[in-house]
Amino acid sequence: MAYPHGHERNIFVREPPEIFGLAAKWIRGAMNTGLNQGSCSIALAGGNTPRPVYALLAAQPLVEQIDWTRVSVYWGDERAVPPDSPDSNYGMARDVLLSKVPVPAAHIHRMEAERADIEAAARDYDRQLPEALDVLVLGVGPDGHTASIFPGSPLMKETRRVAAITDSPKPPPRRLTITPPVIAAARAIVVVATGADKAKVIARALDGPEHPLELPIQLARRGAWFLDPAAASALRGVNQ
Numbered sequence: 001m002a003y004p005h006g007h008e009r010n011i012f013v014r015e016p017p018e019i020f021g022l023a024a025k026w027i028r029g030a031m032n033t034g035l036n037q038g039s040c041s042i043a044l045a046g047g048n049t050p051r052p053v054y055a056l057l058a059a060q061p062l063v064e065q066i067d068w069t070r071v072s073v074y075w076g077d078e079r080a081v082p083p084d085s086p087d088s089n090y091g092m093a094r095d096v097l098l099s100k101v102p103v104p105a106a107h108i109h110r111m112e113a114e115r116a117d118i119e120a121a122a123r124d125y126d127r128q129l130p131e132a133l134d135v136l137v138l139g140v141g142p143d144g145h146t147a148s149i150f151p152g153s154p155l156m157k158e159t160r161r162v163a164a165i166t167d168s169p170k171p172p173p174r175r176l177t178i179t180p181p182v183i184a185a186a187r188a189i190v191v192v193a194t195g196a197d198k199a200k201v202i203a204r205a206l207d208g209p210e211h212p213l214e215l216p217i218q219l220a221r222r223g224a225w226f227l228d229p230a231a232a233s234a235l236r237g238v239n240q
């Protein structure tokens with residue numbers, strides 16, 4: 001199906017857990033595209049949905065198909081909680097994936113959103129980010145947010161690459177997040193979403209008029225989307 005900007009729709013729909021396996025394999029492919037040039041940078045999403053995808057990347061056979069010693073890991077957003085909090089996006093990825101793969105500790109770039117000077121933390125993280133991420137994993141909220149860019153957010157016009165927010169509608173209110181230029185620069189984007197509560201927003205994101213200020217996840221339209229049938233149920237013309 002033709003798509004605005006000449007991009008093909010890249011939507012995969014399967015029941016879980018198959019959809020997570022498909023997403024994990026796609027991420028392996030995108031990581032290896034970077035690794036074939038020497039190294040790979042990947043930014044991980046928080047939230048619950050990617051957890052099984054990360055677990056598959058850490059398990060056989062995929063774990064042996066990625067040279068994690070040459071991978072650098074970043075995050076799309078982080079909540080202002082310490083790294084050991086159950087709400088830490090870093091903590092989730094560490095427990096499920098990073099503690100199980102041979103990624104060098106110096107290659108793990110945690111967002112330090114718990115710092116008192118969160119603006120300084122944002123500036124520091126901007127300096128760590130590569131010019132373009134090889135792989136950017138994103139989630140989507142039922143309101144259309146992605147990373148911690150929420151609908152109507154002034155961050156939609158932000159030119160700095162990392163920003164602090166203190167008024168997130170999804171708790172906790174204080175967070176660090178990448179901004180639209182980072183999504184625009186990413187070489188490959190993957191969106192993973194499941195559940196009927198996201199069906200409407202996914203249909204608006206992919207089939208609706210382009211209005212990323214209202215629907216920040218539209219910044220990821222050109223990405224590869226991995227959906228379960230419930231999340232894809234309101235989309236037009238998807239072969240399920």
Ligand code: 6PG
Pocket residue numbers: 045046047048049050077078079089138139140141145146147148170
């Ligand atoms: C966060 C996120 C956020 C998340 C979506 C989807 O820190 O909360 O990174 O953008 O990806 O809200 O979350 P779920 O996967 O839990 O639905």
